[in-house]
Amino acid sequence: MEKNRRAPTLSDVARTANVSTATVSRCLNSPDRVVEKTRKRVMEVVELLGYTPNFAARVMAANRSFTIGAIIPTMDNAIFARGLQAFQDQLRDQGYTLLVSSSAYKPDVEEEQIRALVARGADGLLLIGHERRSEIYDYLKQHQVPTLVAWSHLPEADLPSIGFDNRSSMASLARKVIQEGHSEIAMISGVLTGNDRATRRKNGVEDALREHGLEANHINIVETPYGIEHGEAAFRELMSRATRPTAVLCGNDVLAVGALRAAQALGLRVPEDVSITGFDDIELAEIVNPALTTVHVPHREMGRKAASELIEMVEGKSEGRTICIDTYIVRRQSLAPPR
Amino acid sequence: MEKNRRAPTLSDVARTANVSTATVSRCLNSPDRVVEKTRKRVMEVVELLGYTPNFAARVMAANRSFTIGAIIPTMDNAIFARGLQAFQDQLRDQGYTLLVSSSAYKPDVEEEQIRALVARGADGLLLIGHERRSEIYDYLKQHQVPTLVAWSHLPEADLPSIGFDNRSSMASLARKVIQEGHSEIAMISGVLTGNDRATRRKNGVEDALREHGLEANHINIVETPYGIEHGEAAFRELMSRATRPTAVLCGNDVLAVGALRAAQALGLRVPEDVSITGFDDIELAEIVNPALTTVHVPHREMGRKAASELIEMVEGKSEGRTICIDTYIVRRQSLAPPR
DNA sequence: TTGTATGCGTTATCAA
């Protein structure tokens, strides 16, 4: 028969150690404010009883949780994995715990999760990208939850951000493609609505086209959710159109890998028949054959910096700075001059 | 000048709506227990004030959080991403929220995170694999937190689990390789210590070797952390040994991709010169060239079932069942008879 | 159907 004892509380410890709850609390939170001998006795009882502080109670009393919440669009591919891991590692080093939710790219799910995290007492929040309903910003302001944006750099935005310039990064890549000799350029973009990263990557392509006097207003584009299979379908769609592109710029590496597969399935050689580029430089980009020319994003650096900055905000040491992290282009086999 | 108003509370709502806090609480938690007219008024005020219940207070008062915690070894690759996404989706459907932590394959980090999640009021926990210090099981029992294990099936274990039989799955694959004509078989395994999945996959290979009268006691093996680069190094190590294998079985797809790359870098053709197999059937397995023969694990099904089962446990409808999910072998180009 | 009053497990203020 299981003894149905409930978890020990502060006062259980206090009673057993013959001290007040206040003393036990002090032993745990500011050990130096209690004399050696008492502290030792208390800690022994803590050990003996297997006491763990009740978090909810602690949050309520102290109004502080040492917890940071992060909401990412998806865990389903590697785009955010690496940066988030670095984010978490840095938080841990500084004594914070990370809680992660994924919104599946759905704004309403994201809002729900923001509220959930805030209600749960998160001391700070990390969000991806800037585009969301203004109500949610009001909510965050009202609840005074320091919030930082990552994966996007938008100096004029409501929230501070640690990110990179999606637009100029993509423009650089597009320029390189154009310089390579391509003029029939198409794009496979992620869904633009509610996604400022995708939108600005598209803008970047347009910038480069315009600079070189190419048609930028009616860019040959397919918009599709992220996913290898979607990249495949989008590529087929592009190839069935009137003018065949000689280079296909993809909104991220996952789409590019899909495009690559579709090309090979169609009997097209990459890069001889068509060049394909990605964005993000996730592990996948180097593994596929031919390897992808892509934009390298320093995910780990971004994650670490975001963690430090957010903690500064939480601890009132910073109002929230906006930092732009440099990207660079990684040249691999999937790009070559058109035949 | 920002007005520094604090977040509205239940009693703010109560006061504004001219009702008691109890009524407001009821409006939120059991709307049918309050008359239409009152409820409407209350909800308007809730909306007006932008009230969100304080989670910590709610957890404390109700002793219930509708939150499930999951601790996975890593977010750094796709192994757990898909199953976890399904797990979260199913939880959401049933009204629960998922909180995820990653332990970086470190037992002490995992323990810390278990305590963090429990202290935070998680109603239930999902863990990966069975191998951990018994103290932590005592802790979970003491705190009466329903806990389910996934990614592993071990009927005799302490905790119920929704998983697959790592040992027999790998044995099946090894048998297939042997039937193909291979007798010089090597293995690249994940780190065995504290990882029952890795251990049992190794056992599976040994089982198959033994059945066919091959040397199973001193299996030609390299043990290494998961990671493409580690797979590469391990493969080179194997190839530098006295007897060269004609087939290399890898503990998971990530290691296999590494092995594949190393083979190609060494000028070896796969599968003509050496066969390589993986485990998990993540997206990567089909993308690489040649595509990997591997063990398909129904991650989504496992995630969904784990969610349903864990909720049943949390709601006291189940003691925790142990379910074995079937895997099957996916035959792709990376496996062929030896020359 | 609604309100009153109490407790949940901490932290923090103030006194001793």
Added chain:
DNA sequence: TTGATAACGCATACAA
């Protein structure tokens, strides 16, 4: 250095 006690915001048993 330690102890008593008042918050913290909500849910719920019980009363009206």
